[in-house]
Amino acid sequence: MNYKVIHDMPGRIRLRCGQDAFTLDDSYNIEYTLENNNFIENVTASYITGSILIYYNEGFKESVLDLVSNLSLNNLMILPEALNDKSKELNEEFTNKLVYKFVKRGLVKTLVPFPIRKALILFSSAKYIFKAAKSLVTLNVNVDLLDGTAIGMSLAQGSYSTASSIMFLLSLSDMLEDYTRQKAKNALTNSLAINIENVWKVCDDSTSLVPLSSIQIDDVVRVQTGNMIPVDGTIVNGEASINESSMTGEGIPAFKSVEDSVYAGTVIEEGIIDIKVRALHNETRINKIIELIDQSEELKADVQNKAEKLADSIVPFSFIGAGLIFLFTRNLRKATSVLLVDYSCAIKLSTPISVISAMREASTKKIMVKGGKYLEEVANADTIVFDKTGTLTVATPKLKKVIPCNGYNRDEVLRISACLEEHFPHSVANAIVQGAIDENLVHNEEHAEVNYVVAHGISSNLNGEKVLIGSYHFIVEDEHVIVTEEELELINKEADGCSIIYLAIAGKLAGFLCIEDPIREEAKYVIEALKEEGIKNIVMLTGDGESTASIVAKKLGITEYKSQVLPDNKASVIEELKEKGHKVIMVGDGINDSPALASANVSISMKDSSDLAREVSDISLLSSNLEDLVTLRKLSTALMNKINKNFRFIITFNTSLLLLSLFGVITPTTSALLHNLSTMGLSAKSMNNCLK
Numbered sequence: 001m002n003y004k005v006i007h008d009m010p011g012r013i014r015l016r017c018g019q020d021a022f023t024l025d026d027s028y029n030i031e032y033t034l035e036n037n038n039f040i041e042n043v044t045a046s047y048i049t050g051s052i053l054i055y056y057n058e059g060f061k062e063s064v065l066d067l068v069s070n071l072s073l074n075n076l077m078i079l080p081e082a083l084n085d086k087s088k089e090l091n092e093e094f095t096n097k098l099v100y101k102f103v104k105r106g107l108v109k110t111l112v113p114f115p116i117r118k119a120l121i122l123f124s125s126a127k128y129i130f131k132a133a134k135s136l137v138t139l140n141v142n143v144d145l146l147d148g149t150a151i152g153m154s155l156a157q158g159s160y161s162t163a164s165s166i167m168f169l170l171s172l173s174d175m176l177e178d179y180t181r182q183k184a185k186n187a188l189t190n191s192l193a194i195n196i197e198n199v200w201k202v203c204d205d206s207t208s209l210v211p212l213s214s215i216q217i218d219d220v221v222r223v224q225t226g227n228m229i230p231v232d233g234t235i236v237n238g239e240a241s242i243n244e245s246s247m248t249g250e251g252i253p254a255f256k257s258v259e260d261s262v263y264a265g266t267v268i269e270e271g272i273i274d275i276k277v278r279a280l281h282n283e284t285r286i287n288k289i290i291e292l293i294d295q296s297e298e299l300k301a302d303v304q305n306k307a308e309k310l311a312d313s314i315v316p317f318s319f320i321g322a323g324l325i326f327l328f329t330r331n332l333r334k335a336t337s338v339l340l341v342d343y344s345c346a347i348k349l350s351t352p353i354s355v356i357s358a359m360r361e362a363s364t365k366k367i368m369v370k371g372g373k374y375l376e377e378v379a380n381a382d383t384i385v386f387d388k389t390g391t392l393t394v395a396t397p398k399l400k401k402v403i404p405c406n407g408y409n410r411d412e413v414l415r416i417s418a419c420l421e422e423h424f425p426h427s428v429a430n431a432i433v434q435g436a437i438d439e440n441l442v443h444n445e446e447h448a449e450v451n452y453v454v455a456h457g458i459s460s461n462l463n464g465e466k467v468l469i470g471s472y473h474f475i476v477e478d479e480h481v482i483v484t485e486e487e488l489e490l491i492n493k494e495a496d497g498c499s500i501i502y503l504a505i506a507g508k509l510a511g512f513l514c515i516e517d518p519i520r521e522e523a524k525y526v527i528e529a530l531k532e533e534g535i536k537n538i539v540m541l542t543g544d545g546e547s548t549a550s551i552v553a554k555k556l557g558i559t560e561y562k563s564q565v566l567p568d569n570k571a572s573v574i575e576e577l578k579e580k581g582h583k584v585i586m587v588g589d590g591i592n593d594s595p596a597l598a599s600a601n602v603s604i605s606m607k608d609s610s611d612l613a614r615e616v617s618d619i620s621l622l623s624s625n626l627e628d629l630v631t632l633r634k635l636s637t638a639l640m641n642k643i644n645k646n647f648r649f650i651i652t653f654n655t656s657l658l659l660l661s662l663f664g665v666i667t668p669t670t671s672a673l674l675h676n677l678s679t680m681g682l683s684a685k686s687m688n689n690c691l692k
Contacts, residue, residue, distance in 0.1 A: 001017060001021075001068055001069065001070075001071040001072065001073075002017060002018070002021075003015040003016060003017045003052070003068055003069075004016045004017075006051065008061075010058050011055060011056060011057070011058045012053075012054070012055050012056075013053075013054050013056070013061065013064065013065075014051055014052070014053045014054075015051065015052045015053075015054070015068060016049070016050060016051050017050045017051070017052065018050045019048075019049065019050050020050065021050040022045070022047055022050065022073060023047055024047045024088060024089070024092075026045075026047065026073055026076065027045035027046065027047040027088065028045075028079045028088070029076040029077060029078055029079050030043070030045040030052065030071065030076060031043040031044065031045050031079070032076075032077050032078075032079040033071065033076045033077040034052075034054065034067065034068070034071075036077060037063075037067060039056055039057045039060040039063060039064070040054060040055070040056045040057075040060075040064065040067075041055045041056060041057065041366065041622065041623050042054075042055040042366050042622050042623075043055070047088075048092075052068065054068075055366060055623075094175075097175060098175070101168075101171070101172065101175070105168055108120070117160070117164075118160055121155075121160050121163055121164050121167075122155070124164075124167055125151050125152070125155060125163060125167065128144075128147055128148045128151050128167065128170070129148045129151065129152050130148075131144040131145075131147075131148055132144055132145045132146075132147065132148020132149055132152070133148070135148075141315055141316050141319070142315055143315055145315065146315045146318055146319070147166070147170055149319075150166055151163045151166055151167060153332075154166065157332070165673075169679060169680075198210065198211055198212060199211075199212050199215060199221045199223075199230055199231075200221060200222040200223075201215065201219060201220070201221055201222075202220040202221065202222050202274050207222055212230055212231075215231065215277055215280065216277070216280070217277050217278065217279070217280060218276060218277060219276075219277045220236060220274050220275065220276050220277070221233075221274070221275050221277065222272065222273070222274050222275075223240075223268055223272070223273055223275060224268060224271070224272040224273075225240075225268055225269065225270050225271060225272065226267070226268065226269075227267070227268055228264075228265065228266070228267050228268075229242070229262050229263065229264055229265070229266050229267070229268065229275065230264055231264050231275065231277045231278070231279065231280065232261070232262070232263050232264055232277075232278050232279040233261070233262060233275040233276050233277045233278045233279070234259060234260070234261055234262075234275065234276050234278060235256055235257060235258050235259065235260050235261075235262060235273045235274065235275055235276075236258065236274050236275070236276045237258065237273065237274035238257075238258075238271060238272050238273040238274055239255065239256065239257035239258070239271055239273065240255075240256055240257075240268045240269075240270060240271025240272065240273045241253040241254070241255055241256075241268070241269045241270045241271055242254050242255075242256050242262060242266050242267065242268055242269065243266060243267045243268075243269050244263070244266045253269050253428075255471070255473075256273070261278075262275060264279075314347075321658070322335045323335070334661065346646075346650045346654070346675075346678065346679040346682055346683075347646075347647065347650055350643075350646045350650070350679070350682045350683050350686045351643055351646070351686075352372070353683045353686040353687055354639060354642050354643055354646065354686040354690075355372030355375065355639065356372070357686060357687045357688065357689070357690070358372070358375055358635060358636075358638075358639040358642075358690050359372065359375070361635060361689045361690060361691065362375075362632065362635055365628065365631055365635070366621065366622035366623045366628065367619065367620075367621055367622065367628055367631065367632055367635075368619065368620040368621075368622060369618070369619050370617075370618050370619065370620075374602045374618040374619055375635070375636045375639050375640075376636070376639075376640060377583065377585075377601045377602035377618075378585060378602055378619070378632055378633060378636035379633075379636035379637045379639065379640040380583050380601075380640075381535060381583040381584065381585045381601060381602065382534070382535060382536055382537060382582055382583050383535065383536075383537040383538075383539060383577055383582040383583065383584045383585065384530060384535050384537070384538055384539070384584075384585040384586075384587065384629075385539040385540075385541060385573070385574060385577070385584060385585065385586045385587065385596070385600070386538070386539070386540050386541070386558075386587050386588075387541050387542075387570070387586075387587065387588040387589060387593050387596075388540055388541065388542035388549075388552065389517055389542065389589075390517075390589040390606065391587050391588060391589055391606055391626075392519060392520060392523050392540065392552070392556065392626075393517035393518060393519050393520065394517060394518055394519075394520055394624075396431075396517065396518075397428050397430070397431040397499070397515045397516070397517060398431050398434075398435075398515065398516055398517070398518050399414075399431045399432055399434070399435030399513060399514070399515060400496075400498055400514045400515065400516040400518075401494055401496075401498070401513070401514035402414045402417075402435070402511060402512075402513050402514075403490065403491075403494050403511055403512050403513075403514070404510065404511040405487055405490070405508075405509045405510060405511050405512070406508050406509060406510060408505070408510045408511055410511070411439075411441055412510075413503055413510055413511035413513070414432070414435060414436050414439065414441055414513070415436060415441045415442075416462065416467065416469075416503065416505075416510070417432050417436075417469055417501070417503050417511075417513060418432055418433045418435070418436035418437075418441065420458045420460060420467070420469050421433055421458070421469065423458070428499070428501065428515055431515055432501065432513060432515075435513075457469050457470015457471060457474035457475065457502075458470060459479075462505065465505055465506040466505075466506060466507070467503070467504070467505045467506075467510075468481065468502075468503070468504040468505075469501065469502065469503045469504075470501065470502065471501070471502070472500065472502060474502075475502040475504050475509075476502075479504070481502075481504040481507055481508065481509060482507075482508075482509075483502075483509055484509075487509055491512060494514065495514060496514065496516075496551065498514035498515055498516045499514075499515045499516075500512050500513070500514060500515075501513040501515060519552065519555065519556070520626055522625060522626050522627050523556055523626055524555065524556050524557060525627070526626040526627055526629055526630055527556050527557050527558065528557060529627075529630040530629065530630060530633060531557075533630065533633045533634065533637070534633075534637075535585075535633065536559070537559055537560065537577075537582065538557070538558050538559045538560070539558070539559070539560045539561065539562070539573075539577070540552065540553055540556075540558045540560075540561040540562070541561075541562050541565045541570055541573060541596075542561070542562070542563055542564075542565060546563045546564070549561050549562075549563035549564075550563075570588075570593060570595065570596035571595035571596045571598070571599045573596070574586060574596050574599040574600050575599055578599075578601070583601050584600045584601050584602075585600060585601065585602050585603070585604060586599070586600035586602075586603045586604070587603075587604045587605075587606070587629070588603070588604075588605065588606075588617075589605060589606045594616045597616045597617050598616055602618050602619065603616065603617040603618050603619070604617055604618070604619045604620070604621065604629070604632070605617035605619075605620045605621070606621055606624065607620075607621055607622055607623055607624045619632065631691075634691060635690055635691055638690035638691055639690050641690075642686065642690055646682060646686060649682065650682070653678050654675060654678075657671045657674055657675055658671070
């Protein structure tokens with residue numbers, strides 16, 4: 001693919017491939033293809049201009065350019081339909097509507113004769129006057145009543161141009177607000193789907209491939225290594241190591257055997273299991289979580305937009321002012337001027353533009369906001385709740401310590417462990433092998449053939465002695481290796497909240513390895529910065545024990561933590577905080593975080609979150625850096641400051657126009673014109689970035 005570098009700065013580059021270089025569908029596939037490289041964080045391809053904006057890890061510029069150079073429209077990865085959010089179509093539709101509206105207005109005013117234009121204005125005014133009449137009948141003094149009255153009085157006085165201008169601005173405001181709502185709805189439509197059509201059904205001693213839709217409760221299905229579990233159920237045969245990170249956020253696979261429960265959406269890393277179906281596809285735990293989320297979203301949708309509330313609250317004063325002026329002056333034109341120079345129009349128009357601008361600014365900083373109300377919630381929040389695993393930690397197992405026992409040295413324990421684990425790579429094994437690589441420990445193949453026991457451990461022979469490595473359950477309970485009281489004390493002392501892998505040789509403990517999820521490097525700074533930005537209460541939720549939770553909280557400056565929290569109890573913690581009057585931000589990454597995310601005033605998911613957590617969350621971070629939370633708080637606060645500053649300007653400027661018109665310095669028509677110009681100017685200014 002040919003291109004020209006248009007803009008270049010560290011970590012960000014814009015390329016121009018030429019107009020008509022690729023189509024709309026190609027643009028989605030280009031983004032998908034490029035983003036499947038781990039050194040590229042985010043890509044935006046515009047088929048209209050033929051440009052590609054790429055955010056990448058610094059130091060990989062040449063790799064990015066080589067990648068684009070080798071792109072061909074014939075070998076692009078195809079974006080799955082389930083991942084296509086149709087955002088470009090929505091943006092294009094909005095742009096076309098906006099251009100059409102301005103062009104149409106210009107052509108009508110220039111080319112259409114006044115009698116026809118007058119008829120068109122009368123026809124267009126009908127819907128506004130009808131809404132006003134409806135509000136009047138229901139005794140609801142709101143913006144609809146004010147708009148309809150101002151338009152009606154303008155028409156009554158023969159000021160058709162003024163009425164037309166009012167309707168044009170109102171329609172523009174409605175279009176912008178509708179665009180905001182569609183953006184939010186569009187971002188929430190891609191819910192998590194288990195895209196499995198067929199499953200292996202177990203019948204007597206044989207299996208048959210059948211549609212998932214035909215499976216009934218108490219049927220038995222077989223799932224093996226690498227496949228996603230399609231149903232909630234109970235294991236009746238076999239055992240497996242199951243990656244439940246999508247459900248729990250935990251990076252370390254869980255061992256499951258007969259009589260254990262398993263859930264749809266989790267993935268088998270090793271093993272084969274037969275599952276007795278407990279819940280059908282549409283009744284699984286995931287679907288119940290989605291139902292809870294839907295209920296929460298309905299509650300959130302009832303909250304009115306701040307600008308609409310503010311505009312409605314001003315309406316009665318506009319009518320009172322017009323009435324008083326008419327009462328004392330008996331001048332209908334002066335009374336009408338109060339309605340023509342209304343405060344609500346500018347508030348209703350400038351606020352959604354400010355919000356859309358802030359959402360666009362957030363997207364350039366790799367933060368996806370699904371609605372303007374969530375920015376307001378972030379600005380008003382005084383409490384932020386973090387799920388520990390995968391949020392404050394990187395959720396990638398890492399070797400922290402190697403502790404030898406019974407005369408073995410540390411390097412020997414690590415070398416033997418890596419030699420065994422490299423044959424059956426999974427997340428914990430990879431951590432051990434990588435630990436040996438980092439320390440340049442070469443491990444020769446001196447052992448006999450290894451025997452892997454799924455999700456338990458490994459057994460082999462080394463120099464004529466039986467060697468075992470694995471979990472406490474495997475080493476102590478299954479293989480009956482004796483761990484002395486002194487060794488248990490040593491383990492408890494050194495574990496420091498880590499997962500423990502045991503190495504035993506010739507029936508004795510040779511050592512143990514501590515595996516941890518390391519804390520994100522930027523976590524401490526981010527928490528300090530959030531406190532400086534006005535968030536005083538920082539809460540951490542974790543399933544870890546009290547000792548580990550206390551250590552992490554102390555390291556990071558957490559103001560409050562709750563240990564041994566079950567996934568199902570996270571939402572209740574959020575509700576308790578809200579009952580105490582706190583405005584709560586929840587940051588999580590797993591499916592079991594979803595009820596808590598839905599319960600919070602505003603929820604945020606990380607880049608590596610589960611699919612459902614990203615869909616549930618009101619805001620998604622498109623990078624893995626927690627510092628984006630600080631940027632989000634600053635942006636939200638700046639947005640609210642901009643809206644309040646706009647409000648002060650609207651009050652001051654329009655009050656000045658009313659006074660000038662009232663004392664005859666300017667005519668009502670001039671006042672209306674200045675009012676409309678100030679509204680458009682303020683709206684244009686509202687499109688500027690919040691953060692400088």
